[in-house]
Amino acid sequence: MALLLMIAVLLLSLWTWICYLLIKFIAGIIGNLLNPNLTVNNTAVFAVSFFVAGISLYFILFSTPAxxxxxxxxxxxxxxxxxxxxxxxxxxxxxxxxxxxxxxxxxxxxxxxxxxxxxxxxxxxxxxxxxxxxxxxxxxxxxxxxxxxxxxxxxxxxxxxxxxxxxxxx
Structure with missing residues (x-):
């Protein structure tokens, strides 16, 4: 059971990291287009990426196309x-x-x-x-x-x- 929990935490962390990189990249592109002097707040990007990762994993795990x-x-x-x-x-x-x-x-x-x-x-x-x-x-x-x-x-x-x-x- 502990191994399964560790795997779940690892997968959530990996998925959050992927979402973080993707959102940071998109925010950087949009920020440079709107205001070249704008800096992206890493804490806000992490919070949004954690939310996106959680919602997407919830959808994948608890909904079904059946x-x-x-x-x-x-x-x-x-x-x-x-x-x-x-x-x-x-x-x-x-x-x-x-x-x-x-x-x-x-x-x-x-x-x-x-x-x-x-x-x-x-x-x-x-x-x-x-x-x-x-x-x-x-x-x-x-x-x-x-x-x-x-x-x-x-x-x-x-x-x-x-x-x-x-x-x-x-």
Missing amino acids: KNYKTAYIENQQGVLKVTVKGKRVLMAHDPISAFLRQTYEDSLTFLLPRNKGVIQSNEIKELQGRYKPTGTISIDKDEMSIKLYYDNEQTDPYSWNGKYNLQFR
Whole structure:
């Protein structure tokens, strides 16, 4: 744990230093254009660079380009409804550069449902990929569907596919 904290502090320091150099360079160019006799305050540049580094690292670490598309596709196959939801997922990062690139791929999940309206309990839902037995519900009302599924019985680990979708019949 201490090693991980030291690495995090080192990365923040390195990123702050890079931001400091970049802001100092830009401030010097702008300062020379506006007033050649102007000197740049190093303390102000450091404060701004620390703020920029913190905000950018926060954005990289705590936001994600992963998203669910708003349309779910439904089709009837021999009396069973096949519902497919799609979205973008982030590639697994195995090195620091990949973590900052934040590349995505398109993924999908298909459910088999017994009916196309009302609240469908988790024991009535079958996943085509069938990795986990979910808990929760899928609600269908006309052309809208709401997924509220969880990986365990305590409803503490939600599916990444949870959300509201517009149904498109195929």
